[in-house]
Amino acid sequence: MKEYKNIDDLFRQGMSGLKTEPSDGVWKNIEAGYFKGRGFIVKWYHMAALALLLIFSGTTWYYYSQYQTDSDNISENQISNQSNPEDQNRLPVGETEMNKEAFSDGSLGEDQPVMLIAETGNDGENISETSALSGKDDNSEKQNELTDIEEEKQYRYQSIYSINSQSIDLDNDAPVVIIDPENVPGLKEYLKKQKHTHFYTGASVHAGMVYYPSTKDQFTWSADLAFGLKAGKIYIETGVGYESMKERGTYLIELKSYDSVGFYNRVESFEINSQNPNDIIYNTKQVAVYDSINHYTHTTPLFEYDYVNVPLLVGFRFLEKKKFTVSANTGVIFNFLVQKEFPDSDFYNPDFTIVQTRNVTPERVDWNLRWQLGLRMNYNIVRSLSVSAEPVFTKYLNSVYDTGKGYPNVKPYTMGVRIGIYYGF
Amino acid sequence: MISDDQIIKGCRKGKHHAFNMLYKKYAAIMLGVCIRYSRTKTEAEDVLQEGFIRVFNNIKSFEGRGSFEGWLRRIMVNTAINHFKASRKHVNHDDIENNSAAMAALSNADDDVYEGEFSQEELLKMINDLPDGYRMVFNLYVIEELSHKEIAAMMEFTESTSKSQLSKARKWLRARISEKQKKYSNYERV
Known part of the structure; x- marks a missing residue:
């Protein structure tokens, strides 16, 4: 059995290391009392808003990618249609060199499409410049499906609007042909989308x-x-x-300094006035009184x-x-x-x-x-x-x-x- | 395990997670301090909340001299005393001198300390049941080991009052211990 010297010892030893777990609400109350207005605590709805923004962006990107693929398909279809000489929608193969001055001075309307043509080598090798402009793979299989005539050339539909944005140098680029979009099904719609979206x-x-x-x-x-x-x-x-x-x-900042707050006269000694025995003369010494004094200052x-x-x-x-x-x-x-x-x-x-x-x-x-x-x-x-x-x-x-x-x-x-x-x- | 220095540094920078780590490390220990000064756990948690807010507000004034836990403990004790002073203005305390039955029990208490096994919960319950003023002085003198002069300055009364309160607190506790031991000895006989 344990022995304690006295009651103080009993409680001192007994209470040593006392630990008690607080309730869950205590920290929340402290947070509310101290952190309110001091900063931004990321809550679940902030993360939800960010997630929605990312989902929206991702969905938009996905559907635009799908749209872009469809647009390319329109372009590809027109190319393959051109490969059939009997297709009524086939473009006039006899290209006419466009008046580049007219192109440069803006006399051609924005809705009027032009087609860029670049020559290929006899083995069907694509000229990289045109491929770069069109964004197509140089070794696309579809290009191999072109007729003999079209194998020498690559056709890409571009509107004046998009040509402007691609910074094509008219002096060095291949000749262009003006095409009426009414002759090519889907082309008008494609160009409209390309320009406006x-x-x-x-x-x-x-x-x-x-x-x-x-x-x-x-x-x-x-x-x-x-x-x-x-x-x-x-x-x-x-x-x-x-x-x-x-x-x-x-x-x-509240400061404290130990300064003098005044003085008093301390009686060092006293004596009876020889002139008047009823009178006492006090010999005093002035003593300063010091105390803590509060000051205030600020820093910025x-x-x-x-x-x-x-x-x-x-x-x-x-x-x-x-x-x-x-x-x-x-x-x-x-x-x-x-x-x-x-x-x-x-x-x-x-x-x-x-x-x-x-x-x-x-x-x-x-x-x-x-x-x-x-x-x-x-x-x-x-x-x-x-x-x-x-x-x-x-x-x-x-x-x-x-x-x-x-x-x-x-x-x-x-x-x-x-x-x-x-x-x- | 992150050191106190790193936690304090983070708190000084206003980092939320640093405050949280400080709380998690010391909350249980400090509640153990607060609960000795309170009647109930709920009251102790109120003191703990207020104490931690004071710690966070004044963390920058901790100069690193002495232990950090000791500094926290002093803040908690001061908060508990302030809480007591605020409550005693509004609550009518049933002073033990007015309770004749309690006074009779005190006068019959032994002066000797008993041998025995007492759980921490039992001892804490006895302290919690002490009248408020006795509990404050008993904790400050016996557990915090302050002098009567220091206690008198903190509690804003005289040294003699401090000594008187401590003496009465001891008698009260002895009476409770004596009752408990008599109860246990009755069980043993059966």
Whole structure:
């Protein structure tokens, strides 16, 4: 049987190492009490939204791929129809060299298709340039099905619109033939689709400044992926991006120092006044009184806030040249706060003792909505690949601070430049 | 196993997972501290929640001197005392001096400590059943090993009050232990 020196010893030993598991709700309450407004906790519905966006993008890509295959089949069918000399829809084989000047000066309408012709070698070897333009496999079996006449040449249907986008050099390329789309079933529809429907994707980086009304302006940058659909001159674009921005935060520091608060006269000795025996003379010495004194100061280090952005934009191409296009776009951007980084207060003074350091920076909300205006200038490098430079202006539509907690309503704006690279399908 | 230094570093950077790891590592131990100062587990969990929020808010002021667990323990004890001070303004305590039956039990208690096997749950139950003021002083003096001067400063009363509360707490506990042992000895006879 265990023996205890006294009751204190009994309880001291008995309570040693006492552990009790808390209920599940305790951590949730702590999270609610401490983390609310401090940052973005990824919840299941955030992941669901991201998954939906990915599924939507993937589905769109899949169906567009199917559409592209169908379009190619139309083109292939026309080629194989041409191989039959008795086909009434057969194209006139006697090509006429097109007036390239007419082609260059735009006198030919956009809906009028032209056919590019390139010569092949006697053994059916394809000329790579034409194959590159058409995107077809040089060794396609279908090409072997062409008649003797067509074996010498490859036919590809292109509209003026798509030729422009492929940056074909008319001086060096093969001669072209003008074709009436009414003579070729399905061609008109194919060309219409090719011209008016056009998916694209891209990647870009953005650098700019955030202009805060109450604190110093700060640098911001982002990296983004874009997915869009172009229909004629209009395009719709979405995507996902990661943005980092900074802002001056504020730490309020309570300090204590051991300072003099006053003095008193301490009686060192006393004596009877020789002149007046009823009077006592006190000999005193002034003594300073010290005590702890509270002080306050503040520091303003740079705080970092990281966001995930999801834009929804609509654009209009108002200038289209052979290799150069300019468009204006507008829309909204959803920003989700995913991370915050607060450096420590770097205050130090050996004459003071820090009592307490409090972060008094206004807390940010979990998400924001911004309006964007951009002017995108595209330059086509090669077929379907272009680079862009785009000055961008955004304005917050809701406050970055949590006004529900009494913080001010602050809606900054940003100005910057986006540099991107885009690929059209 | 991640060290305290790494956890503290992560907490200072505001990393959510670092706070979670800190909680998971010390929650059970700190609840063991809080429950000694409380009447019920629910009350202890309230103190624990408040204590951890204070820990997170002040993690940057931990200078690394002394053990981190000791620093956490002090915060929990301070939180428990603040909780007690706040509650005693609103609740009418049935002071033991007004309870004649309890006073009679105390006066009949032995001064000697008993031999015996007592489970942690039994001892904790006795502490939880102590009147609030006695429980605070008993924990601070016996378990936290503070002096009466320090206890008086924390609890905002005099040293003599601290000594008096401790003496009464001991008598109360002895009485409970004595009752329990008499009960066990009756069972043995049967």
